Amino acid sequence: MSNPTDGPITPEVFDHLVELAQFELIDAERDYLRAELNGQLKAIRQLEAMAVGADVPITSHGVPYGPAIRPPLRRDEIQGSPLADAIVQGAPKTQDRYLVVPDIPHEELE
Amino acid sequence: MSLGLADRSAHELAALVRSGQLAAADLVAAAFERIDQVDGRRPALDAVPQADDQQYVHAFLQADRDRAHQAAEAIDHQVAAGQDPGPLAGVPLAVKDIFCVQGTHSTAASRILANFVAPYSATPVVRLEAAGAIVIGKVNLDEFTFGSSNESTAFLPPPGNPWKPSHVPGGSSGGSTAAVAAGEAALSLATDTAGSIRQPAAFCGVVGLKPTYGRVSRYGLIAFASSLDCPGPAARNVTDASLALQAIAGRDPRDATTADAAVPDYSADLAAGVEGLRIGLSPDYFRIVAPPVGGGEIEQRPIDPEIEAAVRQAAERLSQAGAVIVEDVPLPNTHLAIPAYFVISRVEAASNLHRYDGVKYGHTAETPVNDLRDLYRKSRGEGFGPQAKLRILMGMYVSADQYEMAYYERALRIRTLIRRDFEQVFDPAGDYRLDALLTATTPTTAFPLGAVYGDSVVMQYADALTVPANHAGIPGLSVPAGFSQDGLPIGLQLLGPDFSEASLLRIGRAWEQISAEDEWRARRPQVLAGVDS
Numbered sequence: 075m076s077n078p079t080d081g082p083i084t085p086e087v088f089d090h091l092v093e094l095a096q097f098e099l100i101d102a103e104r105d106y107l108r109a110e111l112n113g114q115l116k117a118i119r120q121l122e123a124m125a126v127g128a129d130v131p132i133t134s135h136g137v138p139y140g141p142a143i144r145p146p147l148r149r150d151e152i153q154g155s156p157l158a159d160a161i162v163q164g165a166p167k168t169q170d171r172y173l174v175v176p177d178i179p180h181e182e183l184e
Numbered sequence: 185m186s187l188g189l190a191d192r193s194a195h196e197l198a199a200l201v202r203s204g205q206l207a208a209a210d211l212v213a214a215a216f217e218r219i220d221q222v223d224g225r226r227p228a229l230d231a232v233p234q235a236d237d238q239q240y241v242h243a244f245l246q247a248d249r250d251r252a253h254q255a256a257e258a259i260d261h262q263v264a265a266g267q268d269p270g271p272l273a274g275v276p277l278a279v280k281d282i283f284c285v286q287g288t289h290s291t292a293a294s295r296i297l298a299n300f301v302a303p304y305s306a307t308p309v310v311r312l313e314a315a316g317a318i319v320i321g322k323v324n325l326d327e328f329t330f331g332s333s334n335e336s337t338a339f340l341p342p343p344g345n346p347w348k349p350s351h352v353p354g355g356s357s358g359g360s361t362a363a364v365a366a367g368e369a370a371l372s373l374a375t376d377t378a379g380s381i382r383q384p385a386a387f388c389g390v391v392g393l394k395p396t397y398g399r400v401s402r403y404g405l406i407a408f409a410s411s412l413d414c415p416g417p418a419a420r421n422v423t424d425a426s427l428a429l430q431a432i433a434g435r436d437p438r439d440a441t442t443a444d445a446a447v448p449d450y451s452a453d454l455a456a457g458v459e460g461l462r463i464g465l466s467p468d469y470f471r472i473v474a475p476p477v478g479g480g481e482i483e484q485r486p487i488d489p490e491i492e493a494a495v496r497q498a499a500e501r502l503s504q505a506g507a508v509i510v511e512d513v514p515l516p517n518t519h520l521a522i523p524a525y526f527v528i529s530r531v532e533a534a535s536n537l538h539r540y541d542g543v544k545y546g547h548t549a550e551t552p553v554n555d556l557r558d559l560y561r562k563s564r565g566e567g568f569g570p571q572a573k574l575r576i577l578m579g580m581y582v583s584a585d586q587y588e589m590a591y592y593e594r595a596l597r598i599r600t601l602i603r604r605d606f607e608q609v610f611d612p613a614g615d616y617r618l619d620a621l622l623t624a625t626t627p628t629t630a631f632p633l634g635a636v637y638g639d640s641v642v643m644q645y646a647d648a649l650t651v652p653a654n655h656a657g658i659p660g661l662s663v664p665a666g667f668s669q670d671g672l673p674i675g676l677q678l679l680g681p682d683f684s685e686a687s688l689l690r691i692g693r694a695w696e697q698i699s700a701e702d703e704w705r706a707r708r709p710q711v712l713a714g715v716d717s
Contacts, residue, residue, distance in 0.1 A: 083581065087581075088577075091577045091580045091581055092577070094580045095534070095564070095573070095576045095577055095580055096541075096557070096560040096561050096564050097561060097564050097565045097568070097573060097576075097577075098561040098562050098564075098565035098566075099565055099573075100565075103570065103573070106570065106638075107570065107573055107574060107577060110574050110639075110640045110641070111574065111577060111578055111581070113639075113640070113641045114526050114574075114578055114640060114641055114644075115581075116482070116641075117475070117482065117522065117523050117526055117641055117644075118523050118526045118527055118582070118591060118595075119523075120473070120482065120519075120520065120523040121520060121523045121524060121527070121591070121594050121595060121598055122590070122594075124517075124520060124594075124598060124601070126594060126597040126598060126601070130597040130600050130601065131597070131600055132593065132596040132597055132599075132600065133596055133597075133599040133600040133603055133655075134411060134596065135397060135411040135412075135441075135657060136397055136411075136599070136603055136654070136655055136656040136657020136658065137396060137397045137398055137443070137657035137658075137682050139398070139441075139443070142444075142445075143398070143443040143444050143445045144443075144444060145435055145437075145440060145442060145443070145444040146444070147440070148437060148440075157303045157304055160303035161303055161545075164300060164301065164303065164544075164545040165543065165544055165545055166542065166543070166545075166546075166547075166548035167548070173543055173544065175543055175556050175559065176553050176554070176555055176556055176558070176559055177554070177555040177556065178555065178556045179555045179556065179557050
């Protein structure tokens with residue numbers, strides 16, 4: 075491991091990210107992942123040296139989709155798919171074309 | 185030297201099949217014979233390393249002989265009936281396992297999709313098959329394409345470089361370029377998000393083409409970074425790459441990001457040469473700003489001197505062939521492309537990978553769970569490898585409300601600056617008026633297996649010269665340019681304005697003709713020593 079564990083991603087911040095990402099991690103992974111994240115942030119911080127304000131617009135993808143090449147939107151119509159059964163069968167657990175899941179966490183409202 | 189079927193070009197083979205001089209069944213049989221000779225044991229989950237792993241290519245995750253032989257028979261029947269099976273008739277095609285192919289395991293080289301069987305085929309696969317290509321199998325890659333060495337795959341052993349199997353083939357399309365270099369397939373369908381076609385093409389001594397964003401449909405491609413991912417071909421020569429692009433390019437109603445732009449005939453000007461074309465060299469592509477291998481502070485340093493010399497020599501020879509070489513072309517934001525990519529790609533990856541939950545498809549936790557959330561955590565914790573986890577976690581961080589302005593929005597604005605750099609040098613009314621930029625594809629040649637893997641920062645900088653094109657959406661072509669002193673391939677990269685693939689292929693073809701008699705063109709990969717051609 076060549077990247078340091080110290081940096082903005084403290085153990086507390088890391089735990090929060092893991093919660094958001096919905097990961098159960100084994101202990102051996104935690105130090106490696108946190109060190110790499112802090113190493114990546116050092117590289118990302120190069121961006122801070124550039125003065126970019128609101129006068130520089132955001133580019134969400136490189137090629138501008140002007141009217142000449144923008145594909146027409148398709149009609150907002152329901153289209154059946156012959157794949158529905160095959161897709162449902164790909165689920166780990168099914169019953170009568172329903173996906174089977176364990177209990178869904180919930181709170182009783184008073 | 186007359187080449188055997190496994191080593192001949194796709195366009196030659198297709199011509200023989202279409203004219204009835206060669207049976208597609210024989211062609212497919214030759215491909216599987218080569219796979220048996222050089223590929224070694226099939227990569228698998230939890231495989232333990234073996235002493236002879238680094239003697240083989242290990243490109244194929246699946247080699248589907250029955251499916252391929254059935255397709256070959258169908259093509260041979262078409263020819264016998266006087267029908268034309270298409271411009272890629274009978275050509276053995278390896279598909280990067282990031283594409284869905286109906287009825288095959290489509291794994292993204294991840295444990296989380298190890299048991300997923302695709303119910304449909306990706307549009308580029310459908311189009312290649314419609315053109316007569318035969319899918320002979322699915323090839324390895326970095327998990328979900330996350331890497332530049334192919335070592336992050338969950339299916340081990342990872343592919344080796346056919347020229348030196350102790351070295352990486354590059355990534356993420358390492359299985360694709362290794363298979364093509366070793367003669368296991370004549371073509372491969374791959375993807376390029378930061379250089380994932382061009383970088384391994386350079387490392388393996390083959391041709392790799394990243395088309396313009398929107399030129400090729402992403403329908404059926406397992407998504408990583410949706411604003412950057414581009415399907416494209418790996419091939420052994422430029423003509424074959426142009427044929428493959430011809431088959432897959434064009435609008436797809438199933439992908440709203442495909443451009444509604446006419447597809448030119450990519451073969452029309454292939455032999456037109458470079459007379460009068462303006463080709464630029466940029467000092468910003470002869471250096472990188474990156475941490476050293478082994479760790480340390482980010483520094484500016486030159487690319488490998490052997491690679492720089494190869495680029496400059498190629499420029500000189502293109503000039504002698506009539507091109508106008510324009511030096512000192514400024515692309516000042518090039519060094520920011522990797523930092524911006526660290527942000528943009530992670531945010532998009534985190535979004536795309538939220539769909540893997542252990543419920544709808546793919547891996548689900550086998551251990552007892554308390555509730556649905558517990559199932560999510562266990563399934564995702566077990567199913568994703570470390571590089572996938574890193575991308576998701578960083579995506580969460582830089583898109584968090586308190587950091588979004590500082591990181592994500594800033595990265596998207598810097599992406600604009602990178603795009604402007606290219607627009608200025610390709611502007612037909614500007615100071616430079618370039619038809620193409622000529623650069624190195626990679627800062628180094630292929631590195632040994634295990635030398636970089638694990639350091640996610642240093643690994644990312646292997647894409648320093650390729651990722652700007654992904655930010656900008658422009659096309660890029662990597663072509664072989666000889667070898668380093670230690671026998672590893674060197675790649676040249678050609679970059680051009682939006683939808684300029686025909687120009688890049690034309691320059692690439694001219695380069696092939698210029699260098700056709702060079703000594704290095706006759707070399708064969710190390711894994712083919714003792715294998716009949």
